[in-house]
Amino acid sequence: xxxxxxxxxxxxxxxxxxxxxxxxxxxxxxxxxxxxxxxxxxxxxxxxxxxxxxxxxxxxxxxxxxxxxxxxxxxxxxxxxxxxxxxxxxxxxxxxxxxxxxxxxxxxxxxxxxxxxxxxxxxxxxxxxxxxxxxxxxxxxxxxxxxxxxxxxxxxxxxxxxxxxxxxxxxxxxxxxxx
Numbered sequence: 001x002x003x004x005x006x007x008x009x010x011x012x013x014x015x016x017x018x019x020x021x022x023x024x025x026x027x028x029x030x031x032x033x034x035x036x037x038x039x040x041x042x043x044x045x046x047x048x049x050x051x052x053x054x055x056x057x058x059x060x061x062x063x064x065x066x067x068x069x070x071x072x073x074x075x076x077x078x079x080x081x082x083x084x085x086x087x088x089x090x091x092x093x094x095x096x097x098x099x100x101x102x103x104x105x106x107x108x109x110x111x112x113x114x115x116x117x118x119x120x121x122x123x124x125x126x127x128x129x130x131x132x133x134x135x136x137x138x139x140x141x142x143x144x145x146x147x148x149x150x151x152x153x154x155x156x157x158x159x160x161x162x163x164x165x166x167x168x169x170x171x172x173x174x175x176x177x178x179x
Contacts, residue, residue: 012047012143013150019049021145022075024066026059026082026117035130036081036116039138044079047146051079059084059095059117063102070111076152077112077145081138083126084119092119110156112148116141 023040027033037053044051052075056065059082066078080103086092096119103115116137120126129137 010143010147012043013146015048015150015153019044019047019076019146019149020074021049021051021077021079021142021149022066022069022073023051023053023079023081023142024062024069025053025055026057026062027055028058029083029085029123029126032083032118032123032126032130033081035127035132036083036118036138036141039130039132039136039140040079040081040114040116040142042132043139043142044146049076049146058082059099060102062099062117063106066103066106066111066113070106077114077149079114079138079142079145080117081141082117083130084117085123085126086121107148110152112145112152114141114143114145114148 021044023037023044025033025037041051041053054065054069056062062080062082066080069075069078080099082099084092084095084099099117100115100119103113103117107113118126118129118137120129127134129135132139
């Protein structure tokens with residue numbers, strides 16, 4: 001297990017104005033999710049940020065919830081949390097790949113997301129990764145989001161809409177303006 005390996009961790013970023021993050025969690029394995037949330041909250045608070053937590057049914061819904069929140073709210077970044085444990089079917093691969101792909105696509109559109117969705121073989125691996133006193137992957141995901149926010153603030157300008165655009169009061173079809 002990787003617990004004995006030494007890993008480099010970037011210094012915690014500092015912010016001139018506070019950051020606000022949304023923690024989106026799929027609590028299918030409640031005890032694992034609670035540890036991930038605890039680690040994420042502690043890391044955000046240590047950086048002087050604030051947070052809200054939103055629960056969704058499963059890992060596949062995490063990217064969708066982040067996309068909705070980005071369009072309709074004012075968060076600086078997001079922390080995606082959950083746990084997928086391999087079972088007896090190919091559903092594991094679908095959930096792991098598609099949740100990760102959704103988060104990656106949102107990130108490539110400019111959202112600051114730390115991915116803390118664990119993809120493991122068994123409960124023991126999940127517990128080792130989730131425990132705040134252990135590998136603290138929830139805290140690591142929050143740290144990743146904070147670093148991305150720092151980069152966005154350093155190099156970014158005004159934010160643009162992401163993904164599907166909501167209907168406007170007026171729109172054009174074949175050159176004709178309609179209400």
